[in-house]
Amino acid sequence: MQILLFLSESIIPLMIFLIVTYGLLNRQNVYQDFLKGAKDGFFTVIDILPTLVGLMTAVGILRASGFFDFLTGIFERFAGSLHIPIELIPAAIVKMFSSSAATGLLLDLFKTYGTDSFIGLAASIMMSCTETIFYTMSIYFMHVHVKKTRYTLSGALFATVCGIAASIFLASKMA
Secondary structure, three states, X not given: XXXXXHHHHHHHHHHHHHHHHHHHHOOOOHHHHHHHHHHHHHHHHHHHHHHHHHHHHHHHHHHHHOHHHHHHHHHHHHHHXXXXXXXXXXXXXXXXXXXXXXXXXXXXXXXXXXXXXXXXHHHHHHHHOOOOHHHHHHHHHHHOOOOOOOOHXXXXXXXXXXXXXXXXHHHHHHO
């Protein structure tokens, strides 16, 4: 167990050291490359900021309006027949749009049910094995100007359903 703690604390500094060493061995100006990458990252953030603000605003409006409660009511029978806790549905829906908003819902679940409860465990696992589908698609596809997404959405939704199912299965084995 101590070796895992040591690895988890040292992996990032070790990776930075290896990257810098590799750059120096190849006679690269590592500092200038770092500055160029930071500058490119800054301009990328500026490019995606309007989309990010729009998504965050939309999620806030949907949450405040009670729309997620309405969706939970629609999925209640379906979720009950599959033994999916109804409390996880809003977090699963919000996670497809915004990870930070889903984290807020996750914290609400922790306050209500506890972190070691079945719902807390399932929600924790679900947050780590599902993706912010619509955020990722809008940001990445907008940035590289992709117009035809083919099967991206259906594949991502399928992967999300599989992640939710896996989280419930794993949490039931742990609780």
